[in-house]
Amino acid sequence: MAAPLPVVKGVLDMLVLRALSWGPMHGFEIVAWLERESGGSLPVEDSALYQALYRMEERGLVAADWGTTENNRRARYYKVTRAGAAQLRTETARWLDYAGAVTRILTQAPSAS
Structure with missing residues (x-):
């Protein structure tokens, strides 16, 4: 398992909405879903979750x-x-566009000078 990654500012709301798109959940279920679906890479603090909710x-x-x-x-x-x-x-949609742009930049081979 990879080291835990910090949840990027502004992304927690989107992740919580995604979890809840599967159906109603209480706080502990949301945290468990996020940790399970991220393979344990995105641990979420209870306080951050409840502030977001x-x-x-x-x-x-x-x-x-x-x-x-x-x-x-x-x-x-x-x-x-x-x-x-x-x-x-x-x-x-915004996140996927953003991630795609960053991925294109980071995976582009340097030009020969």
Whole structure:
């Protein structure tokens, strides 16, 4: 397994929206999903996650309801709103364009001088 990578500023919201696009989840499930899908390369601090969820809820990108976990514990379950789904599509396209541009630059062979 590779060393953990820091989550780049501005990307956490997009990653959380992607996790929630699979269905409603509580905080621990979101963290577990992100770690599992990244092969353990993108650990997310609980405090950062809950700050992101609060921020996205305030912006109307996610909605939350109280529910009961598999362990019979009370937890807030988050789901993507229509606005959140639109934001995810927009940000995913921007990220893929950005990553493609950086990849082209980094993989281009130097010109002979």
